[in-house]
Ligand SMILES: C=CC1=C(C)c2cc3[nH]c(cc4nc(cc5[nH]c(cc1n2)c(C)c5CCC(=O)O)C(CCC(=O)O)=C4C)c(C)c3C=C
């Protein structure tokens with residue numbers, strides 16, 4: 640039976656312009672899985688207030704990190720998929736949950752090539768209803784309309800997979816070997832509304848487990864590291880502690896050097912490059928901090944490829 644891998648990431652604007660950002664934010668924030676408010680309330684607010692106000696500012700932020708080949712999230716995701724295709728010896732397609740390349744086109748193209756079994760890997764190490772579940776829903780929607788459905792394996796998360804922990808811990812170890820250790824390591828994950836945790840979304844618990852396992856793999860003591868959450872959106876209470884608040888406070892507590900790593904982001908993107916490597920650096924230095932370093936995401940590194948291959952191979956074994 641002919642197999643293929645489908646990697647799915649979030650999606651990103653096609654250009655760093657207010658127009659392209661508006662289109663992206665409308666689709667992303669218009670997803671019920673992301674903002675579960677009543678449509679009649681949310682859509683007028685989204686279309687009439689949030690995207691017109693937010694798009695110019697966010698477009699400017701994208702301009703600051705844009706690469707020659709496009710948005711970092713798209714560029715690194717593409718490179719990862721291409722390298723995996725070469726190494727895994729089977730077709731690998733990349734799709735985005737929002738925007739291009741879209742999931743439906745990617746699935747249909749694989750079926751056209753004769754693929755009958757899909758290994759779907761959302762590029763989210765930790766499961767959340769806002770990300771992973773939305774990919775699953777969209778996949779189900781696409782398959783529901785097909786006359787002949789392929790088999791598929793869906794990787795819900797890999798937050799405690801030994802190959803994931805080793806990939807992240809290894810990249811931190813490499814960084815420290817070259818540049819020395821800081822006083823504290825912050826493990827920063829994308830936030831979610833606090834409410835999602837009470838509703839049973841396992842995201843928070845998975846972030847805690849990932850962070851503990853990474854710290855343990857590095858042999859860190861309790862004072863050497865901290866779990867924080869970033870990228871808060873809107874007025875509601877989100878998971879804490881907030882990365883930016885911790886950075887303001889640390890110099891007052893006598894911590895002058897920090898490294899920040901974002902293990903929940905498979906590849907670098909706006910949230911890591913602009914928010915963490917850019918804005919938050921200024922916050923820490925302004926608050927009196929002396930040394931601030933961002934440790935890059937796994938991107939298309941050999942460590943990330945080893946991890947992806949482990950997930951694919953494990954899947955193959957289970958489903959034959
Ligand atoms: C209600 C709003 C949001 C939720 C919930 C949310 C969850 C969530 N997001 C990621 C990963 C990424 N988010 C990115 C950008 C981004 N996220 C939100 C809002 C929510 N995210 C917005 C509005 C944006 C766009 C930028 C902005 O307007 O501030 C990105 C980067 C995209 C890029 O193009 O680089 C990623 C990746 C996760 C993992 C997650 C839940 C766990």
Ligand SMILES: [Fe+2]
Nearest residue numbers: 829830870910
């Ligand atoms: Fe987000």
Ligand SMILES: [Fe+2]
Nearest residue numbers: 870871910914
């Ligand atoms: Fe952000």
